[in-house]
Every structure is written in C-alpha cells, then in structure tokens.
Amino acid sequence: MVRVVLFCCLFFVFATGQGIAQSNDTTYLKEVRIYGLPTTSYATGSKTEHIDAGDDVATLSDKLINETSIYLKTYGNNQLSTVSLRGTSSSQTAVLWNGVNINSPTLGQSDFSVIPLFLFDDITIRYGAASSLYGSDAIGGSIMLGTRPAIFKRQFKGTIFQQVGSFGRVSTGVKATYGNTRWELRTKAFHSFIENNFPYNSPAVGHSKEQNQASVRNYGIDQQVHFKISGTQQLDLEGMYTNNFREIQPAVTNDLSNETLRDQHLRLSLNYLNDSRIGVFAATTTYVESKQDYYDDVTSVVRSKQFTALMSVDKTLSQRASLRYGASISHYGATSQNFEGPISENRYDGFVSFRYALLPFWILNINLRQSIYTNRYAPFAPTAGTEYHILRNENNKLLVRAQVARGYRVPTLNDRYWVPGGNPNVTPEDALHVEGGANWTRTWSALKFVVDAAVYRSWINEMIVWLPVDNIWSPTNLQKVNIYGGEITTSAVFTEARYKITGTVLYSYTRSINENSPSGLTNKQLAYVPVHSGRASASLATRTWEFNIRFNATGLRYTSLNNVSSQALDPYGLMDASISKKFLFENLSFQLSGEVNNIFNVYYENLQNHAMPGTNYALTLHLNFNNQ
Amino acid sequence: MKLSGLKWLTLLAIIFLSCDNNENKPSGKFDDGVFVVNEGNFGTANGTISFISESNGAVTQDLFGSENNGLALGDVVQSMTIHDDLAYIVVNNSNKMEVVQRSTFVSSYTLNGLALPRYFTVLDGKGYVTEWVSFTDPGRVSIVDLDAHAVTGSITTDFGAENIIAYQNLLYVSNTFTNTVSVLDPVAKKVIKTIEVGSAPGSFMIDAQGLIWVICGGNYQSDDGKLVQIDPAKSNDENSESVAKTVELSMNVSTKAVINKGKDKIFFFVGTSVYGVNTTDTAAPSASLFTTAEASSFYGIGIDPETDILYLADAGGFDANGTVYRYSTSGVLVDHVEAGLGPNGFAFE
Numbered sequence: 005m006v007r008v009v010l011f012c013c014l015f016f017v018f019a020t021g022q023g024i025a026q027s028n029d030t031t032y033l034k035e036v037r038i039y040g041l042p043t044t045s046y047a048t049g050s051k052t053e054h055i056d057a058g059d060d061v062a063t064l065s066d067k068l069i070n071e072t073s074i075y076l077k078t079y080g081n082n083q084l085s086t087v088s089l090r091g092t093s094s095s096q097t098a099v100l101w102n103g104v105n106i107n108s109p110t111l112g113q114s115d116f117s118v119i120p121l122f123l124f125d126d127i128t129i130r131y132g133a134a135s136s137l138y139g140s141d142a143i144g145g146s147i148m149l150g151t152r153p154a155i156f157k158r159q160f161k162g163t164i165f166q167q168v169g170s171f172g173r174v175s176t177g178v179k180a181t182y183g184n185t186r187w188e189l190r191t192k193a194f195h196s197f198i199e200n201n202f203p204y205n206s207p208a209v210g211h212s213k214e215q216n217q218a219s220v221r222n223y224g225i226d227q228q229v230h231f232k233i234s235g236t237q238q239l240d241l242e243g244m245y246t247n248n249f250r251e252i253q254p255a256v257t258n259d260l261s262n263e264t265l266r267d268q269h270l271r272l273s274l275n276y277l278n279d280s281r282i283g284v285f286a287a288t289t290t291y292v293e294s295k296q297d298y299y300d301d302v303t304s305v306v307r308s309k310q311f312t313a314l315m316s317v318d319k320t321l322s323q324r325a326s327l328r329y330g331a332s333i334s335h336y337g338a339t340s341q342n343f344e345g346p347i348s349e350n351r352y353d354g355f356v357s358f359r360y361a362l363l364p365f366w367i368l369n370i371n372l373r374q375s376i377y378t379n380r381y382a383p384f385a386p387t388a389g390t391e392y393h394i395l396r397n398e399n400n401k402l403l404v405r406a407q408v409a410r411g412y413r414v415p416t417l418n419d420r421y422w423v424p425g426g427n428p429n430v431t432p433e434d435a436l437h438v439e440g441g442a443n444w445t446r447t448w449s450a451l452k453f454v455v456d457a458a459v460y461r462s463w464i465n466e467m468i469v470w471l472p473v474d475n476i477w478s479p480t481n482l483q484k485v486n487i488y489g490g491e492i493t494t495s496a497v498f499t500e501a502r503y504k505i506t507g508t509v510l511y512s513y514t515r516s517i518n519e520n521s522p523s524g525l526t527n528k529q530l531a532y533v534p535v536h537s538g539r540a541s542a543s544l545a546t547r548t549w550e551f552n553i554r555f556n557a558t559g560l561r562y563t564s565l566n567n568v569s570s571q572a573l574d575p576y577g578l579m580d581a582s583i584s585k586k587f588l589f590e591n592l593s594f595q596l597s598g599e600v601n602n603i604f605n606v607y608y609e610n611l612q613n614h615a616m617p618g619t620n621y622a623l624t625l626h627l628n629f630n631n632q
Numbered sequence: 633m634k635l636s637g638l639k640w641l642t643l644l645a646i647i648f649l650s651c652d653n654n655e656n657k658p659s660g661k662f663d664d665g666v667f668v669v670n671e672g673n674f675g676t677a678n679g680t681i682s683f684i685s686e687s688n689g690a691v692t693q694d695l696f697g698s699e700n701n702g703l704a705l706g707d708v709v710q711s712m713t714i715h716d717d718l719a720y721i722v723v724n725n726s727n728k729m730e731v732v733q734r735s736t737f738v739s740s741y742t743l744n745g746l747a748l749p750r751y752f753t754v755l756d757g758k759g760y761v762t763e764w765v766s767f768t769d770p771g772r773v774s775i776v777d778l779d780a781h782a783v784t785g786s787i788t789t790d791f792g793a794e795n796i797i798a799y800q801n802l803l804y805v806s807n808t809f810t811n812t813v814s815v816l817d818p819v820a821k822k823v824i825k826t827i828e829v830g831s832a833p834g835s836f837m838i839d840a841q842g843l844i845w846v847i848c849g850g851n852y853q854s855d856d857g858k859l860v861q862i863d864p865a866k867s868n869d870e871n872s873e874s875v876a877k878t879v880e881l882s883m884n885v886s887t888k889a890v891i892n893k894g895k896d897k898i899f900f901f902v903g904t905s906v907y908g909v910n911t912t913d914t915a916a917p918s919a920s921l922f923t924t925a926e927a928s929s930f931y932g933i934g935i936d937p938e939t940d941i942l943y944l945a946d947a948g949g950f951d952a953n954g955t956v957y958r959y960s961t962s963g964v965l966v967d968h969v970e971a972g973l974g975p976n977g978f979a980f981e
Contacts (some may be wrong), residue, residue, distance in 0.1 A: 154870070208677065208704035255677035256705045259744065260727045301766035424852045471949050473903055476852065481667045512947035523929040531951065563678065564973055565952035570694065571678070573971070613704060620788040 024520050046357035048369035049389025049407030051441055051458045051491070057121045058628055059163045061175040061194045063222075064127070064149075065116035070173060070580070072129070073491070073512040073537045075558065076116060078610040080253030080387075081171075081200055081617050084218040088505040090460065091487040091516030091533045092144030093467075096433070098412060100138060100148045102242070102273045104290045104312045107141055109336045112416035117137040118248040118267045120493040122165075122194045123178045123226040125152035131491075132460055133411030133437035133469060135385035136371035139353055143411035143435045143464060150241065154188040154230035161630040165194075169622030172199025172219075188230040195223040204615035205607060206256040215615060217261050218253035222246075227455040240275040255613040266297040277578045283319030283327075288312075308338040308417075316355075329356040347421050351377040351414075365393035375414070401449040404440070411435040411462075415479070421469055425478040433481070435464040452497045461488040471522050484519035485530065518565055525565045534559040534575075548586040554613050555579050563612045576608035584624075595626040634827075647887035660735025661940060662695065666936065666943065667719070667979040670972030671708045673950055674725065679709030680972040681721065681737070684956065685687065693953075693968050695728065696721070700736040705730060712979040715754045719979065722749045722761060729761060731781075739782045754778070755818055762793040762805055773805055773816060787821055790813035794887070797836035799844060800864055806833035806846055808887060813846055815867045815874075825867055827874045830952040834887025839911040840895035843876055847900055857885035859898060859909055881916045888977070890935040890942070892961050900960070901930040906944065906959070914925060922963035926956035927955065934978030941966060945975035 038422035055071060068074050077094065078085040086094030095112040098105050099119075107114050128148040130138075138146040162180035177194035200218035205211070224246035231239045246269045254261035273290040292310040297303055316330030334351040355373040362368055369389045375382035389407035400451065413433040420428045439460035446453045467483035481544075495508040514537070516530040529535065536559035543552045557577040564571045584597035598621070605618040665685040672679030680694040687777050692698070706726035713720045729743040729752065748764035760778030762878045763786075771793025771872040774786040802824075803816040813833055815825040824882070830848025837845040850857035861877040865898030885907075889900035904927040905920035922945065924930075932945035942959040943966040954975040958966040 207702050210701060210703050254710060255704075255707050255725045255726075257677040257704050257723075260747070302768045469949055469951075470927060472931060472947065475849070475931075486950075521951060523952035523954075524926070524928075524948070525952050528952075563673075563676070570697075571953075611676060612673075 009214075021401065026102050036551070037250065039312055040436070046137060046359055046369055047130055047134070047358060047389070048367050048372050048391050049405045050134065050409075051438070052454070052457045053129040053131070053404075055127040055129070057124050057126055059122075059165055059177070059179065059625070059628075061120070061165055061167065061177040061196050062120045063117050064119035064121055064147075067121050068116065069556070070554070073510040073539055074129070075514075075532075075534055075537055075561075077532050078117070079367040079610075079618070080218055080614045081215075082117055082198055082222075083218065083250065083253045083614075084115050087116055087144075087147075088533055089129075089144035089147075090462070090489060091485075091514040091530065092462075094417070096143035096280075096411075096435075096464075098135075098138045098141040098146040100146060101271060101292075102151075102275060102288055102290055103314055104273075104288070104292070104332075105139055105141060105147075106149075106271070106292055106310075108294060109310060110306055110338050110340065110417045112141065112413070112419070115267065117220075118222070118246065118269070119149070120194060120196075120222060120224050120246055121515075122179070123192050123224055123244055124149045124517065126150045127156075131226075131458065132439050133337075133409040133435050133462065134387060135373075135383075135411045136355065136373045136387040137357070138413040139373065139375055140412060140432075143413055143433065143437075143462070151228065154232075154240070155183065155240070156185050156188055156230070156232050157183060158185070159630075159632055160505075161511065164627040165624070166627075167622055167624040168196075170620035171202045172197070173622065186232050188228075190226070190230075193224070195221075195222045200251075200253070200617075201614075202370070202617035202620070204256070204618065206232070206613065206615055207607075208613050210255050213256065213615075215253065215617075219252045220248070220250040222248045236279040238277045240273070240277075242271075242273045242275075244271040245269070245515040253614060256615050257613060263298070263300045265597045266295075268295045269293070283317040286314075286316050286318070286330075288314045290314075300475075304341050306338070306340040310337075311335045324361040326347070326359045327357070331355070335365070336417070338412050342422050343417075344421070347417050348542055349378045349417075351375060353573075353629060366390045375412075377414050382414055382432050383410060385412060386409045401445040402442065403444075404442045406438075406440040408436075408438045413468075415468060419479045422543055425470070425476045427479050430468055430479045431466055431481050433464060433468060434457070434466045435462055450499050452499075454493075454495050456493045457490065459488075459490040462486070469522065483521050485516060487514070487516045487520055489514040489516075502546060505543070506545075507540075507542045509538070509540045512536070521565060523565055528565045528567045529562055531563050531565065532561050536563045536575075548588065550584045550586075551582075553579070553581045558608075573609050573612060577604075578606060578608070579603040591627045591629055591631050593626075595624075597620070597624040597626075599624070601624065613630060642955060654903065660733070661699075662692075663735045663981070665981070666934070667695075667712055667714075668943075668945065668956055668971045668975050669709055669712050669721075669932070669977040669979065670954065670974045671710060671724075671778075671974040673973060675681040676706055677704045677707040677726065678973055679705050679707065679723065681705065681709065681712060682972045682975075684969055689967065689969060690974045691971070693972055695737040699732075700739050703739070704973075707977075710749065711977055713752045713754075714979050714981065715759075717916065720759065722746075722752050724748055724750065725921060729776075740809065743776060743781060743783070743785065749774075750794050751796050752776075753796045753798050753803070755801070755803060758805055758818065760796055760798070760818070762789075762796050764794075764809075765794055771805075771807060771809075773803065774921070775818070775821070785821060787816055787823060789816070789823060790826070791925075795831070795835050795846075797844070799838060801917075802864070802867055804836055804844060804862070806834050807835065808834055808849075811848070813862065816963065825870055825874065827862060829860040829862075829875065830878070831856060832887055833860075835889045837889060837891035837898060838895065839891060841911070843911075843912070844967045845889075845891070845898060847885065847887060847898070849887040850884040853884070855883050857881040858885055859889075867925065877914070879913060881907075881909075883916075886930070888933050890933055892935060893937060893940040899933060899935065901933055903929055904946070906930070906933070907965070908961070908963075909921075922965075923961060924957055924965075927957065932975055934980065935961075936980055938980075943978050944969060945977065946974065947974045950974045 016370035099114040167175040175196035226244040229241040248267040252263040270293040274289045312334040315330040318328040337348045353375045357371040371387040375384045387409035391405045395402040441458035464485045466481040498505040516533040536630045539556045541554035580601040582599035587594040668682040683692040706723035708725040710724040721730045731740045750762045772788045790807035794808035805814045812829045831851045832849035836923040859879040863876040866872040866874040905923040908921045926950045927946040931947035934943040944957040954971045957968045
C-alpha cells in the first residue's frame with residue numbers, strides 16, 4: 005500500500021513536468037539559534053520560506069525566478085529586475101539586511117539583479133503583510149538577506165567558483181572561512197561579466213536581431229568578522245561593497261540606445277549580542293550607502309545614505325510566553341539633481357512582540373509597531389497570528405495557521421521631494437491582510453512528503469500613483485487594490501542508500517484587482533501580475549552524480565488595465581536541465597556541472613518588447629576545500 | 633457600354649460622394665475619420681495610432697500593428713503628419729519616423745537614425761523633422777529627401793526643438809526647453825532669426841490676419857504661460873521686433889493649442905479645463921470654457937478643420953487606454969470614445 009502511494013506521488017511529481025532538487029522546503033521559524041543565543045520568532049501564522057544561497061555567482065533575481073513561483077518583472081537578461089510578491093507592486097516588498105530595510109530610500113524598491121547571492125548565505129521569504137515586524141514596505145511580503153550564524157569551531161574552508169556560459173558569460177567567485185573557538189572570519193569576492201549579445205526574433209520587429217546594448221559587469225566583496233567575547237556575548241562586523249555596471253537593454257524597436265547605469269552599494273554593520281538577565285539583548289548599527297550613475301547623454305547621479313541603530317530585547321518569560329521589544333532610529337540622506345538640495349530625514353520605530361502558547365500545540369502571537377517619519381505617524385501596525393498543531397506524530401504532522409496583519413509603506417523621498425512634481429503631502433500606503441494556511445508533513449520510511457497550502461486576501465488603500473498634470477507627473481494616494489490568491493507547494497523526497505529522488509511542484513494563483521485608479525477602470529487585473537504561475541522540478545542524486553530538470557510556467561500578463569489580449573504578454577514555459585559530477589578527495593572536492601536553459605528556445609518577455617534569451621548553456625566548476 | 637438609369641445614378645452618387653469627402657484622396661480603410669496618436673508607455677514600445685471613423689464613431693485600435701503583421705510602431709509615438717498619400721509618424725524614443733500609406737496604413741518606409749525626433753512638416757517637396765538630439769545638445773531640424781527616403785542635412789536651432797510650421801516659405805521652430813522660436817530659411821539652410829517668446833514654447837497656429845501664434849507653457853510653478861503673436865513680415869529683418877502681441881495667461885498651461893476653423897479663437901488646456909482666447913483678446917480669459925470632471929488630465933488637443941469639433945485626449949495614468957472627449961467650440965460635450973495608451977495628439981484628414 006505504501007508503495008502504491010509512493011508510486012502515485014512520484015508519478016504526480018514527474019507527470020507535471022518538472023524538476024529538481026529543492027533546498028527550499030517551506031518551514032516555519034520556531035527558534036533561531038544564533039550561536040547559543042536563542043531568539044524567538046514572532047512570525048507565527050505566516051508562510052515563510054528559506055532558500056540556501058548556495059555557492060554560485062548568481063543574482064537574487066535569478067535564484068527567485070528559478071526556485072520560487074514569485075513573479076519578477078525583468079527588463080531583459082540580467083537587467084533591472086523588480087519583484088511582485090503576491091500581486092503587489094515592486095515597492096511593496098521589504099528587503100532587509102541585518103534587520104534593516106535596504107530598499108532604496110529614493111525609489112522605495114530594490115533591483116534584485118544587483119543583489120549578489122554569492123555574498124549572502126541564506127534568504128528568508130516571509131509572505132504577506134508584516135509591517136509590525138519589518139516596518140515600511142512589508143505589504144506583499146518581506147525578504148531577509150542573511151548571514152549564517154558563526155559556529156566558533158576550528159575550521160578552514162573555502163570555495164572557488166568558475167563559470168563560462170553563452171553570450172560571453174564569465175563568472176568567478178572565491179569564498180573562505182577561517183575559524184577557531186573565539187574568532188570566525190569570512191571573506192567573499194566575485195566578479196561576473198556577460199556580453200549579452202543574444203539573438204532574438206521578436207514578432208514586434210518581424211526579423212531576427214542581435215542584442216547589442218545589454219552587457220553587464222558585476223563585482224563585489226564581503227568581509228565578516230565574528231568574535232565571541234564570552235559565553236554570553238558576541239560581536240559581528242560585516243562590510244560589503246557591490247558594483248554593477250550595465251548597458252540598459254532597450255526595447256526591441258529601439259536601435260540607438262546608449263543608456264547605462266552604474267549601481268554601487270556599500271553596506272556596513274556592527275552587531276552586538278548579549279544573553280543577559282533582561283533577555284537576549286541585540287544592538288545593531290548599520291550604514292548603507294548607495295550611488296547610482298545613470299547615463300543618457302548626460303550623467304545623473306543619485307546618492308543615498310542610511311544610518312540605522314537598532315536595539316531589541318528578546319526575553320523568555322516562561323515556558324509558555326516570550327516577549328520582544330525594541331526601537332530603532334534611522335537617518336536618511338539623499339542627493340539628486342531632482343531634489344532642491346540634499347534631503348535628510350529621521351525615522352523612529354518602536355515595536356513589541358508577544359508570543360504565548362495557550363496549549364503546547366496552540367500558539368498565539370501579537371506584534372505591534374509604531375513608526376514616525378519626519379514628524380508624521382506611519383499607520384500603527386499590529387499583527388495577530390496563530391498556529392495550531394492538529395497532528396504531532398513523528399511521521400505525521402499537520403499544522404494549521406492564520407494571521408491578520410496591517411502593512412504600510414512610507415512614501416519615498418522621490419514621492420515627496422522630486423522636482424518637479426513631488427508631493428510632500430502624499431500619505432503612506434495602507435494595507436490590511438488576512439491569511440490562512442496548512443502544512444502537512446508525512447513520512448513513510450524512505451519517503452518524505454510535504455504539502456503546504458496558503459490562501460490570503462489583502463486590501464490595499466491609499467496606493468501612490470504618479471499622474472501627469474500638464475506634463476508634470478505628481479504622486480497622489482489614488483489607487484485601491486484588492487488581492488486574493490492561493491499557493492500550494494508539494495514536495496516529495498525519496499531517499500535510498502545509494503540515491504535520492506526529489507520532486508517539487510509549486511503553483512500560485514494571484515488575483516490582483518484594481519478597485520480605483522485614474523483610468524476609472526475597476527475590477528481589472530493589475531498589469532504584470534500573472535494569474536497563474538508555477539514550477540515543477542525533479543532531481544536524482546547519487547553520491548557523486550546529480551541530474552536536475554525544471555520547468556517554470558508563467559501565465560499571461562496584461563500590460564494595461566484594459567485586460568485585453570492585444571495588450572498582454574503571452575504565457576510561456578521554460579525548461580532547464582543540468583547535470584553534475586563530483587570528484588571527491590580527502591580535503592578537497594571538485595564539482596563539474598553543465599546546464600542548458602530554455603531548452604525549447606522559447607521567445608518570451610517579462611517586460612513588454614524586451615527580449616529574453618533563447619537556449620543558452622553554462623559550464624561550472626566548484627572547487628571546495630575543507631581543512632577542519 | 634450601356635448603363636441603366638439606376639447604374640448612372642449610383643455612379644454619379646459615388647463620384648459626388650468621393651468629391652465631397654475625399655478630394656482626390658485614394659480610397660482606403662482609413663479615409664474618413666480622425667487619427668489619434670497614442671504615445672504608449674515610455675520604454676516599452678507600445679505606442680499606437682487609433683482611428684475614429686467619422687461616419688459611425690467606431691474606433692480601430694493599433695492601425696500599424698493590425699495592417700503590418702503585428703509589428704510594433706515603436707517607443708513613444710510623438711506625432712503624425714498627413715501629407716499627400718502618406719502619413720509620417722514620428723517615434724521619439726525609437727529615434728525613427730515610420731512612413732505609411734495614409735489610407736491603408738501599410739508601411740511604406742522607415743527613416744532611421746533620427747535623434748529624439750518630435751514633429752514633422754513638408755515644404756516645397758522636402759520634409760523637415762525636429763529633433764531634440766539629446767538633453768545636452770541643442771536641437772535641430774533635419775531635412776528629409778522624400779523621394780530618396782534619406783536625411784540630406786540638418787539645421788541646428790536651440791534646445792528642445794519641438795513644433796514646426798511652414799509658412800510663407802519659411803520654417804518656424806519652437807525650442808521648448810528654452811524661450812525661443814527659431815526662424816529658418818530652408819533654401820539657405822540656416823536660422824535667420826531667433827525670436828524670444830515665453831518659456832516652453834509649443835504649438836503654432838496661423839490666425840485670420842495671417843499672423844503666427846505660439847503657445848508657451850511657462851516655467852515650472854511660475855504661472856507665466858502666455859500666447860505670443862508673431863508677425864511673419866518681420867522674419868527677414870533680424871533687428872525688428874517680431875512679437876506683435878503677448879497675452880499673459882498668468883498660469884502654467886499646455887504647450888499644445890489649436891485654432892478654430894474661423895482662425896479667430898485659440899484653445900488650450902490646463903488639467904481638465906479647456907480655455908478659449910480670441911485672437912483679438914489682450915488679456916487672459918477670466919474663466920475656462922469647460923471642465924471635464926470625469927477626465928484625469930488632458931494630454932493632447934486637436935480640432936477638426938472641417939467640423940470645428942474639439943478633440944481632447946485624456947491619457948489617465950498611462951495604465952490603461954485613454955479617452956478622447958469631443959466638444960463643440962462653445963463647450964458642449966458631443967461624446968467620448970476610447971483611444972489607445974497615452975493619447976497625446978491627433979491627425980485630421
């Protein structure tokens with residue numbers, strides 16, 4: 005009987021087409037242990053996903069496209085890439101580094117193509133609104149870029165990554181970790197270049213062309229120093245610099261484009277942890293500086309600086325209850341040709357979270373936050389969440405969860421100070437979010453089967469849109485959007501002595517419905533939000549061989565609120581496959597991988613009239629050494 | 633050949649109707665109506681031309697795509713000018729001009745290699761297209777050989793070379809990043825006079841007296857828009873004052889304006905309000921002619937030279953197809969129809 009079930013599961017996984025090894029099982033934060041210092045998670049009731057950053061020189065954009073069903077609006081291959089999490093706008097996802105929002109204070113969003121995965125260890129995606137925990141922008145969700153906790157043991161290990169691929173891609177990365185019982189040092193550096201001279205045949209042009217303005221150079225370095233002061237205290241220092249220079253890929257119809265963009269980010273953080281009598285005390289100071297040089301006949305430069313001091317105390321009150329509270333101060337500064345001089349502002353946040361186990365299998369959680377920016381109050385942001393374990397057997401776990409949350413987005417500096425048009429009176433976007441979900445994990449000896457399902461609904465009010473008035477664009481709080489949808493993730497892992505088979509299927513249904521907008525059209529799906537998207541993957545791994553195949557499907561996306569097929573991007577499906585072989589030596593291992601992407605050479609677009617590449621290849625070498 | 637009476641009548645009717653409406657125009661799908669220029673979203677090459685049929689008000693969207701196998705017209709469609717059998721469509725951010733058969737919209741040729749082109753006109757068998765060139769270089773007018781389909785030369789004017797009008801063998805160009813109008817001699821291929829008008833000059837109009845009007849939008853938040861009347865008789869004399877009259881509007885106004893069939897009243901807009909100024913006026917109008925409450929913000933204006941119907945384009949937020957409102961010159965709403973994405977102007981037969 006078990007075998008039959010097993011067979012059916014595998015059949016299901018394979019029949020849907022997919023592929024591959026997934027290390028991003030959906031899990032739910034319970035406790036995060038930062039080197040012996042437990043901090044409790046207050047994300048109870050929400051869907052959270054972890055993705056291992058891996059050892060590849062790739063961008064956050066590439067990773068999310070390949071391994072989640074999140075939609076990214078990419079302006080070409082390795083070009084500007086903005087996220088649409090659960091049907092929200094690119095400004096409605098908070099991106100945090102060391103607990104601090106690093107979305108551009110001028111644009112209010114992040115370009116995921118300039119966030120190098122190689123310099124981070126793991127990524128946590130928290131779906132749904134959660135401004136109580138993450139502050140501004142956490143409406144569609146929040147993405148935390150993380151550092152793996154230091155382990156303070158004797159070690160010396162490293163990785164060298166080398167890749168060559170189609171369209172002049174050459175990427176190199178080096179990582180090393182040195183540690184003893186007091187210190188842990190990590191150094192990472194990478195360089196990546198792609199000429200991006202791919203051929204394409206767009207129906208809008210009617211003949212084959214070669215991309216000639218899309219090259220991208222990306223490099224960066226990260227240094228971490230972790231110091232164990234004592235059994236209860238720890239200090240972490242991190243410095244990161246990234247540099248991305250790209251030719252901006254034009255629309256397929258445009259031939260004489262010469263726009264380029266250089267994006268530089270400097271990120272510094274100092275983190276102090278102390279497991280004291282008052283609880284786990286954490287103090288973080290971060291400094292984030294960004295500089296963008298946009299060239300289009302003339303160079304325009306936007307600089308922003310952000311200094312944040314964040315303090316929190318996480319206290320376990322009893323076996324059942326824990327409490328976290330804290331405050332932060334942020335100072336922002338920005339300059340731009342479109343500001344009437346340097347802009348600066350301060351933001352103050354206070355927050356408190358309380359988690360209580362009503363019964364051992366029933367947890368309640370409340371989070372509250374109040375933020376003040378330039379002497380204005382952001383919407384008071386509460387969240388209430390709960391998790392109930394219906395089944396708690398070792399081999400059969402079923403959990404149901406629910407939460408209700410408020411999300412907000414403080415208007416960007418551009419929204420308020422841009423000349424011409426900036427509107428200092430524009431108010432924060434305000435969202436109410438409810439969601440429910442279930443997670444079932446079933447194990448039959450060698451087979452582990454996980455299903456996670458979520459349904460949600462969001463009401464977003466006061467959405468900021470820029471509108472032209474006599475040729476001057478100005479922001480107003482005009483738009484209203486209601487979003488509802490669901491996601492289902494199914495994975496099966498079959499582990500035998502000599503091999504492991506993994507299959508995953510993800511599907512997202514997203515209705516992002518416009519309720520009010522300047523065009524007067526209501527009840528329409530927002531542009532660039534696919535109703536259907538999904539992916540499937542399968543992998544077969546032995547001790548040294550690994551074979552992966554995956555299929556990503558993205559539904560039709562309208563390009564306007566008219567919701568007509570003549571103003572829409574066609575659905576597409578992309579099939580990728582890879583094979584790798586590991587060569588193991590005593591302290592050393594090589595892994596050689598070959599991959600082919602877009603096997604069926606599908607022409608597709610993620611931004612109207614912006615070509616994406618057809619079939620392409622890459623050859624990768626990983627060299628790992630580990631001297632314990 | 634022997635024709636029955638009925639057939640004779642039919643033939644006569646056809647001749648009559650053709651003469652009445654078409655005056656030697658070729659017959660085609662898009663002979664009898666108004667073209668709407670929809671610039672589309674910047675960067676995504678989704679600009680289109682729509683056609684509003686005069687007879688039944690029906691709208692055909694994306695003429696270029698539908699008549700040319702789904703090809704994209706391009707990125708930021710700025711203007712369309714009809715001359716003889718061809719329509720010249722200037723595509724700003726695609727740096728080109730698409731030339732189509734005006735009655736069928738079948739592509740004739742593409743003039744590539746322009747630098748942020750804006751508007752086009754024809755004088756003595758030659759085409760003239762204005763170009764911004766860049767945001768750091770002065771604009772220019774490029775001379776187009778309409779037979780060879782090539783640019784044969786160019787005349788540098790001033791920053792933001794925008795609208796162009798051919799009048800009495802001279803060309804007038806409004807340099808919209810500045811406060812000047814350049815007067816060009818197309819034979820000598822040079823600027824013969826630079827006239828100071830108001831900030832951000834745009835559309836030209838010729839009034840009943842044969843004088844040229846230019847609308848100036850004004851400096852950002854300076855409320856200094858104006859209508860400036862230029863005497864073309866002074867164009868050849870560098871030292872004489874070309875400005876015959878200035879009507880201060882005391883508000884920032886559209887850089888687009890039109891003149892009625894009688895050539896004695898000028899219409900422009902501010903937000904969703906349309907204003908009328910008589911060519912004999914010396915002061916700003918005390919009130920708007922009408923306001924379209926349901927519109928978001930007007931982005932283009934046109935007037936049918938035959939029917940004197942005003943056309944107002946509302947681009948909304950550029951997130952959906954815009955709307956064209958039709959009004960009589962006395963401000964009575966006729967109707968409204970759907971346009972394409974970001975309607976910014978019109979071309980009339």
